[in-house]
Amino acid sequence: MTLVAGLRAASYGIPFQPVAGVHGSELARVNQWQTLRDPYGSGTDVFVIPAIRPDIAVIHAAEIDELGNARIYGSPFWDHPLTRAAKRVLITAEKRVTTDHLREQPELTLVPGFMVEAAAVVPRGGWPGSMHPYYEIDYAAVERYMEDAPGVLEQHLAEAPETTPTP
């Protein structure tokens, strides 16, 4: 939430973002977060989080057209603040669609093409995570990956969609 406050500050074009809560947390000390007194007289002290401006945001979308317009189905999680805060936006997507298809429901386009620097179509690119509505979490793959043993990372990468031929 404080991370998002930093991303919001960047997306709003301001140096810091007020955020609720945080009082009593040692995260304020170790991150050197400051408070500001409400200048409008409520007497409330509010923590302000410095802007976080990522160089690059990479998100995985459901559909993308040749102009870079990217559609998300289901929850966007943090894709909106991430793509607005970053200097550059890269997209991977499950499938390529026509612009006419996106025009039918423009409200589902989370990132308009003018913000997108580059994109790649990567079917199953969310693996081993889920990608609504195409596939669910591959729990078995996650559990294999979690094992701390030689060769686990190599095996994981060998299974990844980026390294397997698309049917």
Next chain:
Amino acid sequence: MNWTPFSFIVINLARQIRAGEITFSGVNSTLPMIACMLAKRAYDFDFTWINVAGGVEPQPLAVPQSSSDPAIVHGSAAIFANQDFYDLCARGGLDLVYLGCAQIDAEGRTNVSAIGSWENPRVRLPGGGGAAVMLPTAKRVVTWRTDHTTRALVDKLDFVTAAGHMTALVTPLAVFTREPRNGSRFRLEHYHPATDIKQIAAQTGFAFESSGAQPAPPPTPREIDALNALDSDGAFAVTVTG
């Protein structure tokens, strides 16, 4: 039915939910997720369940292993994603939030940041995921531990990640409650009938008031039926060994 560590935690988490409230379950919170689903089946009152996957009153077809699985958006008539539920909490609109802890102290402060010192930790933990904002801004926060040890229930936290409106701590042995205000300490409210206050004190790192503590009321037939339906093959129960 005798309590199991799994049923004791899930049912006592579900019993924290109140009529008419907006209740939130987050990431790495499988037991609270099941508790919300159990409350929908076992209790007659209405409440609103929203979750970290963006679901609002979802109708999941099954109970996913992960509490952030989009499976708990299925059947939802709205998507209320991360920015929305955090902002709702920040403006005081979440009545009950389940937040996890690695360590917890008598005043309901939590550590999910580091074991050992922050600068040179023995274990670097995943972090709060919004806890520092949600614990002081939610009206009530409830936490749980699948072990009841002096390692987790401590007199002094290694690091204070979040402080605020903690009102209940559920373990396989006990339910502690406190008022959501500064200085209020956990008191023992209910305990597993197979244990006693002395045993709980020996396994708890902080001192607590226990006058008036009672054995937890046994699970009701509806709570048992709901839990059996949600974990029909016992796959979740075996993960909680107490």
